[in-house]
Amino acid sequence: MNPEHRLRSAASIGFVLSVILVVGAEAQQAAREDGQWTMPAKDYAATRYSALREITAANAAQLRPVWTFSTGVLGGHEGQPLVVNNTMYVVTPYPNVLYAFDLTEEGYPLHWKYRPDVNPSAVGMACCDAVNRGAAYADGKVVYNLLDGHTVAVDAITGRELWKTKIAELSIGETVTMAPLIIGDRVIVGPSGGEFGIQGWVKALDLETGRILWTGYNAGPDSQVLANPDTFKPFYDEGTELGLTSWAGDTWKLAGVPVWGWISYDPDLDLLYYGTGNPAPYNPEQRLGDNKWATSVMARRPADGALVWAYQFTPHENWDYDSNAEMILVDLTIEGTRRRVLVHFDKNGFAYTIDRATGEVLVAEPFVDVNWARGIDLATGRPQLDSTKLTGASRGNVENICPSLEGGTSPASPASYSPRTGLFYVSTNNFCMSWEATQAAYIVGTPYIGASIPYTPGDGGHLGAFIAWDAVRGRKVWEIREKYPVWSGSVATGGDVVFYGTLDGWFRAADARSGELLYSFKIGSGVVGAPITYTGPDGKQYVAVYAGIGGDWFLVAGDVRSDDPADVRPPADFMPDLARHTSQGGIVWIFALN
Amino acid sequence: MDLRAELAALVLVVAACGGSDSGASTPPASDAGNRVFAGGVAPPTEHLENPFDSDTDAVLEGERLFGGMNCAECHGGGGVGFVGPSLVDGRWRYGGGDGELFRSIYAGRPRGMPAYGGILPDAAIWRIVTYLRSQPVPENVPTESWR
Numbered sequence: 001m002n003p004e005h006r007l008r009s010a011a012s013i014g015f016v017l018s019v020i021l022v023v024g025a026e027a028q029q030a031a032r033e034d035g036q037w038t039m040p041a042k043d044y045a046a047t048r049y050s051a052l053r054e055i056t057a058a059n060a061a062q063l064r065p066v067w068t069f070s071t072g073v074l075g076g077h078e079g080q081p082l083v084v085n086n087t088m089y090v091v092t093p094y095p096n097v098l099y100a101f102d103l104t105e106e107g108y109p110l111h112w113k114y115r116p117d118v119n120p121s122a123v124g125m126a127c128c129d130a131v132n133r134g135a136a137y138a139d140g141k142v143v144y145n146l147l148d149g150h151t152v153a154v155d156a157i158t159g160r161e162l163w164k165t166k167i168a169e170l171s172i173g174e175t176v177t178m179a180p181l182i183i184g185d186r187v188i189v190g191p192s193g194g195e196f197g198i199q200g201w202v203k204a205l206d207l208e209t210g211r212i213l214w215t216g217y218n219a220g221p222d223s224q225v226l227a228n229p230d231t232f233k234p235f236y237d238e239g240t241e242l243g244l245t246s247w248a249g250d251t252w253k254l255a256g257v258p259v260w261g262w263i264s265y266d267p268d269l270d271l272l273y274y275g276t277g278n279p280a281p282y283n284p285e286q287r288l289g290d291n292k293w294a295t296s297v298m299a300r301r302p303a304d305g306a307l308v309w310a311y312q313f314t315p316h317e318n319w320d321y322d323s324n325a326e327m328i329l330v331d332l333t334i335e336g337t338r339r340r341v342l343v344h345f346d347k348n349g350f351a352y353t354i355d356r357a358t359g360e361v362l363v364a365e366p367f368v369d370v371n372w373a374r375g376i377d378l379a380t381g382r383p384q385l386d387s388t389k390l391t392g393a394s395r396g397n398v399e400n401i402c403p404s405l406e407g408g409t410s411p412a413s414p415a416s417y418s419p420r421t422g423l424f425y426v427s428t429n430n431f432c433m434s435w436e437a438t439q440a441a442y443i444v445g446t447p448y449i450g451a452s453i454p455y456t457p458g459d460g461g462h463l464g465a466f467i468a469w470d471a472v473r474g475r476k477v478w479e480i481r482e483k484y485p486v487w488s489g490s491v492a493t494g495g496d497v498v499f500y501g502t503l504d505g506w507f508r509a510a511d512a513r514s515g516e517l518l519y520s521f522k523i524g525s526g527v528v529g530a531p532i533t534y535t536g537p538d539g540k541q542y543v544a545v546y547a548g549i550g551g552d553w554f555l556v557a558g559d560v561r562s563d564d565p566a567d568v569r570p571p572a573d574f575m576p577d578l579a580r581h582t583s584q585g586g587i588v589w590i591f592a593l594n
Numbered sequence: 595m596d597l598r599a600e601l602a603a604l605v606l607v608v609a610a611c612g613g614s615d616s617g618a619s620t621p622p623a624s625d626a627g628n629r630v631f632a633g634g635v636a637p638p639t640e641h642l643e644n645p646f647d648s649d650t651d652a653v654l655e656g657e658r659l660f661g662g663m664n665c666a667e668c669h670g671g672g673g674v675g676f677v678g679p680s681l682v683d684g685r686w687r688y689g690g691g692d693g694e695l696f697r698s699i700y701a702g703r704p705r706g707m708p709a710y711g712g713i714l715p716d717a718a719i720w721r722i723v724t725y726l727r728s729q730p731v732p733e734n735v736p737t738e739s740w741r
Contacts, residue, residue, distance in 0.1 A: 124668065124678060124706010195667075438661075445708045447667035558675045559738060566687040567679035568735050580740045 035535025076550015190259025489530020501527025
């Protein structure tokens with residue numbers, strides 16, 4: 001046997017073993033599949049994978065819309081519905097109405113709707129449209145956040161408000177757009193406000209009462225960050241008070257570092273994971289230092305919030321590369337060893353595969369065109385910077401930085417993972433940008449930014465793509481190019497079909513293995529939400545998705561609104577015809593096989 | 595960096611540029627805007643007069659304040675619209691006259707327009723109003739065509 005042959009044999013034995021492992025995991029997952037959707041990302045691991053398999057690559061062309069509902073709200077419909085006990089729960093953007101649809105009756109009439117009293121000032125305090133990323137269900141309660149800084153728990157049967165807790169301070173620029181995660185009896189929440197100079201945090205609330213149990217800041221002294229030197233062991237850093245000493249002077253007090261993305265949880269390690277957002281302001285010369293723990297992944301104990309490890313993706317972040325995108329928890333075989341990892345697609349354009357027990361970076365490769373860094377040094381965990389792409393008020397207008405601040409992917413459009421294919425499904429953007437920083441003035445209650453940032457299209461003639469990613473090898477397996485940036489989340493299924501939507505309003509189904517498009521239907525407005533799948537009372541598989549363009553595209557493509565006769569804008573020069581295909585409008589769609 | 599000191603310095607600069615004509619703060623009166631008047635009769639309102647008219651220095655200073663007070667961070671550079679509505683399309687939610695613009699900045703508006711009357715002297719607000727009123731309105735605003 002020649003060495004090459006031996007190598008191949010070893011590889012094929014490895015392949016067989018991994019197939020057995022995958023099949024075993026898949027069988028477990030199929031057995032656990034209850035056809036519901038009770039958490040924002042389906043499960044604690046944030047996979048957005050459902051083992052349902054009535055819809056397959058062979059029959060997906062027979063999908064048809066079976067029901068629609070106008071939410072009556074125009075803002076960006078991010079996030080996803082929940083389906084629990086044959087009821088679908090839908091949270092709208094501001095004013096954050098919660099609808100409960102009875103899926104057992106023809107036409108899915110409402111059981112009830114809940115209309116909270118939300119402070120309208122929050123609309124102007126939210127950086128990027130008055131969005132909401134959804135609710136979580138546990139113990140008979142639907143729990144979600146209001147834009148003006150409250151968390152509410154609503155009785156899932158009656159729609160009565162059980163508790164309402166003020167978690168954020170609107171007057172200093174804290175709003176709340178993220179979806180909570182419920183871990184046991186704890187509700188984990190965090191604020192938006194990276195553009196207002198907040199000092200970002202996460203809080204745990206008691207599920208029963210709404211009482212705040214602990215608050216862990218993302219920057220500041222160890223006592224606020226909950227970084228005890230005995231238990232906080234970052235893989236690449238040493239020393240204490242890192243959240244303080246990595247900021248010039250007292251700039252950590254206006255750190256930004258918000259929590260507007262997704263939270264995941266590993267019950268075996270008893271660690272919750274989330275990504276932090278940009279440091280404030282956008283002019284990096286006003287906050288010298290690494291600015292920990294901005295643009296980082298944080299691993300904390302749910303019981304007391306203790307920080308166990310943290311890793312900073314983009315030290316002294318210069319380009320608004322928030323790291324709020326989801327941390328997807330999977331087990332992968334890397335260089336022959338089974339590793340418990342988290343996989344993260346960062347706005348900075350790199351996809352990271354990280355040991356989720358320690359914070360060690362195992363794989364870090366670009367998943368879109370990147371030019372601000374040449375790569376990630378796995379020995380130090382730090383990016384290898386291109387110094388010509390650094391920004392700051394003294395550097396003038398820095399041109400052609402890729403990706404743009406919309407990110408290689410947006411945290412608003414969470415990826416999915418299929419244990420059947422071993423692939424991650426990711427919505428991507430293809431923009432570059434110029435960055436002209438200026439001195440930012442902190443005036444409480446107003447934005448704290450200090451930069452002008454026009455976009456330009458990236459190479460290739462497309463502004464986005466939906467891709468499949470191999471997180472072991474750090475490479476793209478297939479892609480579907482789209483005319484516009486792809487800003488929807490996705491769901492992967494046991495039928496090897498993956499679903500997503502486009503900014504110009506197409507709902508699509510693709511073959512999870514090949515990337516072949518199987519089905520498309522125009523659903524009335526651009527998609528910035530995340531599709532889900534569930535089993536209806538009739539035993540059939542359904543797929544639900546929101547239409548309703550918004551988020552950043554409400555701001556930068558201001559011509560997609562039609563409701564305000566006193567706000568008429570020309571199209572964005574980098575994307576002059578989006579409004580030809582879509583306007584605002586929130587609609588819930590449900591699809592099934594004919 | 596002491597941010598409070600920095601803000602205090604900024605407000606001082608603003609107050610200084612207000613000069614002698616800053617005067618006492620003027621409480622906002624009721625808005626006329628694009629309202630319908632019951633009986634066809636407008637209620638009496640306090641008339642607010644812009645002391646700068648279209649003074650070039652006031653326009654330039656107003657532009658500087660529009661950036662320095664973070665107006666552009668919401669309404670976009672040049673007021674073209676971003677999180678907040680466009681201020682250069684010739685369309686106004688709360689009226690586009692001098693007094694109406696003054697009141698919008700002084701007392702704020704619902705849905706997030708902060709009230710600047712507490713930190714800006716009247717003269718500074720008038721300079722921002724003068725800047726906004728000097729902006730040209732593009733032709734053909736109502737129609738967006740792809741053919």
